[in-house]
Amino acid sequence: xxxxxxxxxxxxxxxxxxxxxxxxxxxxxxxxxxxxxxxxxxxxxxxxxxxxxxxxxxxxxxxxxxxxxxxxxxxxxxxxxxxxxxxxxxxxxxxxxxxxxxxxxxxxxxxxxxxxxxxxxxxxxxxxxxxxxxxxxxxxxxxxxxxxxxxxxxxxxxxxxxxxxxxxxxxxxxxxxxxxxxxxxxxxxxxxxxxxxxxxxxxxxxxxxxxxxxxxxxxxxxxxx
Amino acid sequence: xxxxxxxxxxxxxxxxxxxxxxxxxxxxxxxxxxxxxxxxxxxxxxxxxxxxxxxxxxxxxxxxxxxxxxxxxxxxxxxxxxxxxxxxxxxxxxxxxxxxxxxxxxxxxxxxxxxxxxxxxxxxxxxxxxxxxxxxxxxxxxxxxxxxxxxxxxxxxxxxxxxxxxxxxxxxxxxxxxxxxxxxxxxxxxxxxxxxxxxxxxxxxxxxxxxxxxxxxxxxxxxxxxxxxxxxxxxxxxxxxxxxxxxxxxxxxxxxxxxxxxxxxxxxxxxxxxxxxxxxxxxxxxxxxxxxxxxxxxxxxxxxxxxxxxxxxxxxxxx
Numbered sequence: 001x002x003x004x005x006x007x008x009x010x011x012x013x014x015x016x017x018x019x020x021x022x023x024x025x026x027x028x029x030x031x032x033x034x035x036x037x038x039x040x041x042x043x044x045x046x047x048x049x050x051x052x053x054x055x056x057x058x059x060x061x062x063x064x065x066x067x068x069x070x071x072x073x074x075x076x077x078x079x080x081x082x083x084x085x086x087x088x089x090x091x092x093x094x095x096x097x098x099x100x101x102x103x104x105x106x107x108x109x110x111x112x113x114x115x116x117x118x119x120x121x122x123x124x125x126x127x128x129x130x131x132x133x134x135x136x137x138x139x140x141x142x143x144x145x146x147x148x149x150x151x152x153x154x155x156x157x158x159x160x161x162x163x164x165x166x167x168x169x170x171x172x173x174x175x176x177x178x179x180x181x182x183x184x185x186x187x188x189x190x191x192x193x194x195x196x197x198x199x200x201x202x203x204x205x206x207x208x209x210x211x212x213x214x215x216x217x218x219x220x221x222x223x224x225x
Numbered sequence: 226x227x228x229x230x231x232x233x234x235x236x237x238x239x240x241x242x243x244x245x246x247x248x249x250x251x252x253x254x255x256x257x258x259x260x261x262x263x264x265x266x267x268x269x270x271x272x273x274x275x276x277x278x279x280x281x282x283x284x285x286x287x288x289x290x291x292x293x294x295x296x297x298x299x300x301x302x303x304x305x306x307x308x309x310x311x312x313x314x315x316x317x318x319x320x321x322x323x324x325x326x327x328x329x330x331x332x333x334x335x336x337x338x339x340x341x342x343x344x345x346x347x348x349x350x351x352x353x354x355x356x357x358x359x360x361x362x363x364x365x366x367x368x369x370x371x372x373x374x375x376x377x378x379x380x381x382x383x384x385x386x387x388x389x390x391x392x393x394x395x396x397x398x399x400x401x402x403x404x405x406x407x408x409x410x411x412x413x414x415x416x417x418x419x420x421x422x423x424x425x426x427x428x429x430x431x432x433x434x435x436x437x438x439x440x441x442x443x444x445x446x447x448x449x450x451x452x453x454x455x456x457x458x459x460x461x462x463x464x465x466x467x468x469x470x471x472x473x474x475x476x477x478x479x480x481x482x483x484x485x486x487x488x489x490x491x492x493x494x495x496x497x498x499x500x501x502x503x504x505x506x507x508x509x510x511x512x513x514x515x516x517x518x519x520x521x522x523x524x525x526x527x528x529x530x531x532x533x534x535x536x537x538x539x540x541x542x543x544x
Contacts, residue, residue, distance in 0.1 A: 011303065058330050065301065070325040076291045077326055080298015080306070087280055107322070110291035
């Protein structure tokens with residue numbers, strides 16, 4: 001990504017929009033590592049006065065491209081940025097991450113239809129396909145597969161990857177930049193709570209819940225922190 | 226007169242939606258302006274902008290939620306984004322998108338709702354925006370404008386584009402009498418006194434301003450001098466003009482083409498209650514959906530007429 005924490009609104013920056021706003025802690029960790037704010041500030045998450053709100057707020061935190069948390073809206077915003085880049089002759093790219101449960105929202109498909117029909121090749125949709133939503137498995141509520149075939153029908157180029165493999169993620173992003181004339185979708189298969197045995201044992205039971213204090217040390221050890 | 230008002234033109238003038246479309250096309254030389262359409266550009270008159278600036282015009286199809294989100298993204302990339310659709314489809318269908326993608330992040334998007342009120346006529350209640358002002362006023366930071374005629378809609382369109390921040394402009398379908406001339410002053414948040422008077426005040430916006438002027442003529446025949454305020458900006462409302470009216474006249478009538486709840490009447494009453502309680506009466510749609518019919522027939526059936534304003538003023542003065 002082309003970004004500059006010292007000039008977060010630079011007109012030529014690449015954009016990353018986290019449409020699944022409940023993934024805010026992940027976004028904040030990356031922004032801190034990228035230099036948008038001190039890593040120590042991560043501990044103010046969700047506390048009064050902190051810009052690290054429960055869901056991302058673009059008015060309070062540099063690097064956040066869209067205020068999200070009401071699902072289904074981020075890809076439309078991404079289209080707006082992609083269209084602006086097109087009419088201004090800029091070569092920046094736009095990446096939008098959505099959840100699989102989020103993909104039940106109708107607005108996403110309004111947006112997918114538009115992006116495909118207008119060949120927005122500066123726009124990449126990343127679907128975090130972890131298989132679970134708030135109350136149950138996605139497959140038990142609104143099965144989405146085959147997601148890649150659906151998106152190809154909407155005139156996207158698609159690739160399905162292991163979302164935990166950094167090599168596959170890097171390859172997919174390189175591939176996305178090479179696609180001309182069509183938007184791209186990366187279906188990233190992921191496991192909720194990856195790396196923590198307690199969470200992986202029952203991935204449907206931990207949505208929005210913190211790890212119990214007496215399990216914290218083991219969990220941190222398992223992910224190498 | 227101070228605002229260049231000549232007289233009520235009873236010959237029909239341009240529809241406010243048409244004046245908006247013309248003004249937008251004229252402002253379109255500013256390359257920051259982009260327009261997002263939900264496939265109603267020949268009804269909202271954004272087709273005039275489209276004709277001159279096709280590269281900056283985006284018809285996303287019948288998809289208001291996506292239209293609002295795309296506009297938010299364009300604004301996020303530095304554009305002045307205008308979304309125009311039928312007011313009920315824009316404000317009701319895309320309410321959450323306006324809340325989350327525009328109002329909360331304070332994006333510079335202009336929402337233009339046309340075909341507002343019951344005066345759209347035969348198409349019937351599914352197409353009539355009668356809750357839209359209440360919905361728009363509910364958003365923190367949203368400026369809400371309901372202009373009365375062609376010239377003031379042109380001025381409102383320019384002011385809306387010049388303002389940095391989310392703004393809602395409400396336009397109507399039918400032709401409406403011309404009240405202002407092109408030299409009239411228009412400032413967001415400042416009511417226009419379109420008729421001086423010290424006995425009673427009529428506060429109106431949209432098509433009800435012409436009716437208020439008509440009613441004021443009727444009151445004059447009874448020896449009553451009505452002050453008429455065009456409260457084109459519902460939010461932020463001109464509280465000082467309301468306070469002066471409460472102090473200097475014996476009561477206030479509010480007239481609007483909208484439900485009783487959450488519109489101009491409720492807004493004015495809030496100011497009156499806090500600053501200077503006085504007698505009030507309300508001319509509006511009350512708490513009901515309308516039906517199909519000719520615009521004039523509907524306005525008469527639902528009590529949005531000069532006579533209804535006249536009666537309300539008499540009630541205020543009697544107590």
